[in-house]
Amino acid sequence: MSTPIRVEGLSKRFGEFEAVKGVTFTAEAGSITALLGPSGSGKSTVLRVIAGLDAPTSGRIWMGDEEQTFKTVQERRVGFVFQHYSLFRHMNVAQNIAFGLSVRKVPKHDQRKRVDELLELVQLSGFRDRYPDQLSGGQRQRVALARALAPRPKVLLLDEPFGALDARVRQDLRRWLDDLHRELGVTSLLVTHDQDEALELANRVVVMHEGSIEQVGSPNEIYNDPATAFVAGFVGSASVLHGHVVEGHVQFGEHRVGGAGHLEEGTEARAFVRPHDVRVFAGDRTGGSLEATVERITTLGWLSRVMLRLPDGQVLTAELPNDELEGVELGARVWVDLRRARAFQARDAVTAAIVADG
Amino acid sequence: MSTELRTPRLSGSARRLLVHGGFTAIAILYVGVLVVAPLIGIAWAALRGGLSTWTATLSQPDVVHAYVLTGIITAITVVVSSVLGVVVALVVARDRFPGRSLMSAFVDLPLAVSPVIVGVMAVLLFGRGGWFEPWFSARGIQILFALPSMVLVTMFICIPFVIREVVPVLQELGVSEEEAASTLGASSWQTFLRVTLKNIRWGLLYGIALTTARAIGEIGAVLIVSGSITGKTETATLYILRAFDQNHRPGLDRPARGYRGVQAAGGEEAADMTCGGIR
Numbered sequence: 018m019s020t021p022i023r024v025e026g027l028s029k030r031f032g033e034f035e036a037v038k039g040v041t042f043t044a045e046a047g048s049i050t051a052l053l054g055p056s057g058s059g060k061s062t063v064l065r066v067i068a069g070l071d072a073p074t075s076g077r078i079w080m081g082d083e084e085q086t087f088k089t090v091q092e093r094r095v096g097f098v099f100q101h102y103s104l105f106r107h108m109n110v111a112q113n114i115a116f117g118l119s120v121r122k123v124p125k126h127d128q129r130k131r132v133d134e135l136l137e138l139v140q141l142s143g144f145r146d147r148y149p150d151q152l153s154g155g156q157r158q159r160v161a162l163a164r165a166l167a168p169r170p171k172v173l174l175l176d177e178p179f180g181a182l183d184a185r186v187r188q189d190l191r192r193w194l195d196d197l198h199r200e201l202g203v204t205s206l207l208v209t210h211d212q213d214e215a216l217e218l219a220n221r222v223v224v225m226h227e228g229s230i231e232q233v234g235s236p237n238e239i240y241n242d243p244a245t246a247f248v249a250g251f252v253g254s255a256s257v258l259h260g261h262v263v264e265g266h267v268q269f270g271e272h273r274v275g276g277a278g279h280l281e282e283g284t285e286a287r288a289f290v291r292p293h294d295v296r297v298f299a300g301d302r303t304g305g306s307l308e309a310t311v312e313r314i315t316t317l318g319w320l321s322r323v324m325l326r327l328p329d330g331q332v333l334t335a336e337l338p339n340d341e342l343e344g345v346e347l348g349a350r351v352w353v354d355l356r357r358a359r360a361f362q363a364r365d366a367v368t369a370a371i372v373a374d375g
Numbered sequence: 376m377s378t379e380l381r382t383p384r385l386s387g388s389a390r391r392l393l394v395h396g397g398f399t400a401i402a403i404l405y406v407g408v409l410v411v412a413p414l415i416g417i418a419w420a421a422l423r424g425g426l427s428t429w430t431a432t433l434s435q436p437d438v439v440h441a442y443v444l445t446g447i448i449t450a451i452t453v454v455v456s457s458v459l460g461v462v463v464a465l466v467v468a469r470d471r472f473p474g475r476s477l478m479s480a481f482v483d484l485p486l487a488v489s490p491v492i493v494g495v496m497a498v499l500l501f502g503r504g505g506w507f508e509p510w511f512s513a514r515g516i517q518i519l520f521a522l523p524s525m526v527l528v529t530m531f532i533c534i535p536f537v538i539r540e541v542v543p544v545l546q547e548l549g550v551s552e553e554e555a556a557s558t559l560g561a562s563s564w565q566t567f568l569r570v571t572l573k574n575i576r577w578g579l580l581y582g583i584a585l586t587t588a589r590a591i592g593e594i595g596a597v598l599i600v601s602g603s604i605t606g607k608t609e610t611a612t613l614y615i616l617r618a619f620d621q622n623h624r625p626g627l628d629r630p631a632r633g634y635r636g637v638q639a640a641g642g643e644e645a646a647d648m649t650c651g652g653i654r
């Protein structure tokens with residue numbers, strides 16, 4: 018049941034607009050691969066081209082050893098889950114799930130057996146006679162998943178499957194999908210703009226931006242070792258500090274942070290600092306700390322988000338556990354340590370900064 | 376001031392009730408007077424002379440022929456305009472090609488053209504000297520004053536109904552269910568039958584109902600192309616028009632002369648008369 022998906026040099030134009038620009042990646046057999054990117058990055062187009070719903074302008078698609086590029090959508094045998102469920106509104110749950118079997122002329126008896134199996138799998142056994150408009154969003158998406166899985170597809174393609182659901186249901190379904198995938202082991206490709214979803218569910222993440230791939234890696238690599246300024250800004254939150262490269266550091270005002278060893282001396286650079294990599298102290302403990310003023314404190318439950326103004330006017334965001342807030346109050350002068358930063362050339366970082374702020 | 380404030384006035388809820396009741400009364404009156412009353416009136420008039428008068432009228436050969444003819448025209452029109460209507464609706468709702476909006480506008484044209492003009496257009500095309508006349512007469516096929524032209528003008532007039540009912544439904548549906556069906560292995564034909572057709576069925580049925588009603592009731596265009604020859608090309612509606620005319624307006628024969636003349640002369644001569652009369 019595990020077939021890898023290989024996409025080579027895939028491009029897709031819509032008239033003048035180049036939605037996908039030569040994308041190449043592999044979704045490993047039996048794993049979950051996430052295509053992560055902001056809306057308009059071309060990730061859904063890639064998925065639709067793999068499914069055969071859209072034809073590529075150029076490039077090739079493989080599933081296992083079989084090339085799929087010129088096959089019809091029906092021949093590809095993919096399971097596709099749409100963002101807005103796309104259940105057949107005039108069919109009940111059982112008929113929806115059985116659709117892919119009945120169009121392939123599977124005997125009625127086997128259809129029924131498979132439907133029962135899947136209803137149990139998606140925990141909707143009591144709902145077989147309900148119609149889609151009698152189900153909640155989460156239930157509908159589970160039916161859609163069961164329907165996609167019924168004909169035993171070679172791969173499962175999920176297009177923003179939880180995008181239309183509210184936060185709590187999304188959390189539950191994400192965990193449930195994770196369990197389900199462990200059980201089935203079907204190669205899955207998940208399109209999402211939600212970084213938490215990608216980082217939590219996927220074995221590998223493909224970050225896309227403006228039709229191209231920015232980085233491919235494990236969730237850890239993507240988060241801790243972003244390859245481009247865009248990834249640094251898009252995945253996780255980060256403060257962006259403007260400065261110049263001095264001796265492998267980004268220097269701004271009187272201070273500097275590391276992580277710019279790969280950049281040319283003297284050029285403009287941007288340092289990306291994660292909020293949890295910022296330490297805030299009421300007094301100068303290390304002697305080399307940055308001075309800052311507390312501008313705003315917002316509570317995030319057990320964490321607090323502290324907005325700090327640096328002496329040169331730049332803004333830095335820190336997130337601290339509430340019990341480390343002692344002496345950190347509105348208007349107070351504090352000292353800041355930056356544990357880690359990632360530096361990028363200024364010109365690469367412009368778009369990333371826009372994403373990070375937004 | 377304070378006394379003025381205390382003057383009794385209708386409370387908000389009472390006023391709402393009054394407005395609501397008023398609208399309901401207007402709606403009932405409007406539909407009742409304009410639709411229900413005439414229906415009751417005609418049913419009463421038909422059965423006034425007893426059931427035997429009614430059955431005797433309905434069993435006259437000319438009447439039976441007229442109803443059968445109306446049935447044939449309606450059946451052909453409904454089948455053709457449903458099938459082609461759905462095809463056109465799919466094209467208008469789904470395809471993007473230059474001239475699409477022009478085509479969408481042309482679909483409504485029959486609604487804007489007077490049926491009499493539709494009849495005249497058919498006569499001009501198929502009558503003596505018309506574009507298509509030589510081809511058909513060379514093969515001995517009678518178009519005018521025969522079933523083909525009657526079906527043709529009825530179909531023309533009924534073009535918009537199915538299309539106008541189905542296009543908005545298709546647009547609202549989008550293609551997502553059809554895409555889902557195709558990923559599940561359904562062929563285009565299976566998708567159409569099991570997904571698209573099921574989803575548009577109410578709109579389609581309503582369009583068919585409108586088409587049927589219009590095909591039965593059409594008079595102007597059919598009158599001109601058929602000549603209304605009793606026992607040959609007289610439909611039920613034309614029969615009723617003639618019967619009504621004879622019974623109720625014996626002195627007033629001017630407006631009726633056109634089709635009576637056609638009826639008397641019949642055939643090819645009638646075509647000249649009709650065309651001449653219109654020109």
